[in-house]
Amino acid sequence: MAFSSTIAAVLTVALLVAATGLAEAQSDCVSKLVPCADYLNSTNPSATCCNAIKEVVSTQLDCLCRLYNNPALLGGINITQALMLPKYCNLPGDVSACNGM
Secondary structure, eight states: OOOOHHHHHHHHHHHHHHHHTOTTTTHHHHGGGGGGGGGGGSSSOOHHHHHHHHHHHHHOHHHHHHHHTOGGGOTTSOHHHHHTHHHHTTOOOOSOTTTTO
16 A cells, blocks of 8 residues: 555644644544654654554544545644654655545
């Protein structure tokens, strides 16, 4: 399965939701990303965070895409840093995972 750079944006939104407590609407996938909340205040994600990201991307992409498709959730996190998360977790990239979802 090819992962996309769009997934980076999806993960950004999921991290925001997990970090700010807006998880009610998408709690099933967001709750699994809670281990990544600390990444927003550091330079490297933990192995636990990377494992969580990989699992959610492979099993709950539709949930992450619903978050991505709701731009109101972007809020005030460091988007540049959050977009680096897939790279730091060695997730390969492509450009279209959430198109049409």
